[in-house]
Amino acid sequence: MRKLITLTLLAGFVFAASVAFAHTPLCSCFDNGDGTVLCEGGFSDGSSAAGVKMYVKDSSGNVLLEGQMSENSDFEFDKPEGDYTVYFDAGEGHVIEIPGSKIVE
Amino acid sequence: MKRIILALCLTLLTAVPAFAHFQMVYTPEIALDEGTDLNMKLVFTHPFEAGHTMDMAPLQEFYVISQRGEAAEPKKTDLMEYVEKITWTSLTNSGAAYEAKLPRKVVRSMGDYVFVAVPGPYYEEEEEIYIQQITKTVLNVGGLPGNWADPVGLPTEIVPLDKPYANWTGGVFRGVVLSEGKPVANADLEVEFMNHPPVEGKNEFQKEAIAEAPHDAFVTMGIKTNDRGEFTVGIPHAGWWGLCALGTGPQTEHEGKELSQDAVLWFKAVDMK
Ligand SMILES: [Cu+2]
Numbered sequence: 001m002r003k004l005i006t007l008t009l010l011a012g013f014v015f016a017a018s019v020a021f022a023h024t025p026l027c028s029c030f031d032n033g034d035g036t037v038l039c040e041g042g043f044s045d046g047s048s049a050a051g052v053k054m055y056v057k058d059s060s061g062n063v064l065l066e067g068q069m070s071e072n073s074d075f076e077f078d079k080p081e082g083d084y085t086v087y088f089d090a091g092e093g094h095v096i097e098i099p100g101s102k103i104v105e
Numbered sequence: 106m107k108r109i110i111l112a113l114c115l116t117l118l119t120a121v122p123a124f125a126h127f128q129m130v131y132t133p134e135i136a137l138d139e140g141t142d143l144n145m146k147l148v149f150t151h152p153f154e155a156g157h158t159m160d161m162a163p164l165q166e167f168y169v170i171s172q173r174g175e176a177a178e179p180k181k182t183d184l185m186e187y188v189e190k191i192t193w194t195s196l197t198n199s200g201a202a203y204e205a206k207l208p209r210k211v212v213r214s215m216g217d218y219v220f221v222a223v224p225g226p227y228y229e230e231e232e233e234i235y236i237q238q239i240t241k242t243v244l245n246v247g248g249l250p251g252n253w254a255d256p257v258g259l260p261t262e263i264v265p266l267d268k269p270y271a272n273w274t275g276g277v278f279r280g281v282v283l284s285e286g287k288p289v290a291n292a293d294l295e296v297e298f299m300n301h302p303p304v305e306g307k308n309e310f311q312k313e314a315i316a317e318a319p320h321d322a323f324v325t326m327g328i329k330t331n332d333r334g335e336f337t338v339g340i341p342h343a344g345w346w347g348l349c350a351l352g353t354g355p356q357t358e359h360e361g362k363e364l365s366q367d368a369v370l371w372f373k374a375v376d377m378k
Binding site: 024026028030040042043044045046047048049072073 | 173174246247
């Protein structure tokens with residue numbers, strides 16, 4: 001019986017570990033060229049990023065915009081004036097920062 | 106099957122090495138960090154020897170089916186507007202081929218891109234048959250998977266069971282051969298290594314070979330699918346590998362002659378270092 005519990009625990013651990021590993025967050029943003037920016041998100045295992053929190057901050061770290069990834073794992077916003085950074089926040093260890101200077105057409 | 110036998114006969118008679126036809130849909134990198142402009146080359150040739158390049162018949166279709174994430178809907182984009190005729194130079198001749206200069210907007214999003222080329226049937230004079238190789242090449246942007254494992258719905262196709270853009274040298278590559286959506290048991294597959302990769306920026310193969318075949322049988326390796334239409338090949342070297350399922354398509358005749366409707370799939374391997 002004890003052996004079975006250990007095995008179950010072990011199996012649980014392996015499963016959890018593999019899920020965590022497979023869940024590398026991914027986010028990529030484009031300047032649409034019409035004053036808007038589109039960000040697309042997802043995870044390396046193919047799972048959806050719907051509902052993931054999104055922030056746009058200025059160079060002093062003030063939050064300019066916040067929202068979340070849509071059902072299609074998209075987040076579109078009006079491009080702010082000046083420097084900005086996009087944050088894809090899927091929880092601890094799963095945050096991606098994309099500086100506005102890297103977001104091109 | 107007839108093609109292999111005829112090729113062997115020709116070999117015995119004329120001592121021309123036996124090699125297989127492969128429709129290439131080539132671009133140097135298929136595991137991309139981010140979307141970019143792409144230059145794809147569509148060449149009908151014998152990739153191990155970089156030998157005789159056939160004049161492609163007019164291209165019937167060239168499109169891509171892309172999908173971002175597993176839950177998303179696949180999107181089909183026609184690419185014929187980007188296609189232009191080129192002349193491809195092999196080690197022994199030149200032939201009519203195509204290239205497609207795809208702007209970044211086509212391959213901008215993360216996810217999988219399954220490129221499909223449907224060439225017109227090519228008439229092989231020596232064998233008096235037509236050959237049509239419906240070809241797939243799968244590319245990924247940003248590491249987010251999508252539709253790489255989904256059948257496209259082609260008359261015949263090789264559906265990968267391993268990501269065609271993420272393979273280490275020394276691993277294996279598996280797939281299933283389909284004809285009208287159903288697995289083909291005991292299908293003949295030819296496997297060939299792209300031994301003289303294209304020279305970047307030019308419409309030609311590099312002169313130097315990567316590997317040497319100790320025997321003609323190693324130029325084009327032959328494997329068969331099992332009773333479920335599946336196959337596995339090992340990957341002994343980094344680079345491009347072509348897989349061709351011979352005559353698995355439903356169409357067997359074109360303009361009164363025999364037609365071999367084949368399914369081709371390319372995959373790429375890289376060294377672990
Ligand atoms: Cu030939």
